Amino acid sequence: MNRRGQCPDITAANSAVRAALYMRVSTSRQVEHDLSVPDQRAQLASWCKAKQWEIVAEFIEPGATATDDKRRVFQQMIERACDGEHAFDVIVVHSYSRFFRDAFGQEFYLRKLAKHGVKLVSITQPLGDEDDPAQAMMRKVIALFDEYQSKENAKHVIRSMKENARQGFWNGATCPLGYRLVEVEK
DSSP states (O other), X not given: OOXXXXXXXXXXXXXXXXXXXXXXXXXXXXXXXXXXXXXXXXXXXXXHHHHTOEEEEEEEETTOOSSSSOOHHHHXXXXXXXXXXXXXXXXXXXXXXXXXXXXXXXXXXXXXXXXXXXXXXXXXSOOOOTTSHHHHHHHHHHHHHHHHHHHHHHHHHHHXXXXXXXXXXXXXXXXXXXXXXXXXXX
């Protein structure tokens, strides 16, 4: 809500809209290769430029899952959005899954942000007016699919890791005391 208690109109091109960018990758491997965050930043900046929105903050979460809110940078962004200073009007993400991969958690934080006049916008999943019940429903459906996909991915990773271990290979992390790692043909 703006100072008059109304959410800003972010549907029209408006240079007064102040945007915070939130970029996240899930694994430390993605951070090491440093491709996703720069790509997210470039796409978000280009999108904001086309809308004539001013980028006033960037929040980058390296190697953190979005299945819960135990993310340091995410919490800093939420705190900044809700501190009463109204630092930005909108948080811009590449997709809603960058913000949260848990439908309940996403809805909780969207409502918290709305109380402070801050909206969440995905550049790849545009929904339009959030006051329209159909648009709000679609956002919730997307959140459910993101949550489902995250759980399915986890299930397949665990299955693959078990098979890897069954074949006698190491799944990563620090090698146990008394063992040494030998790289073998992949």
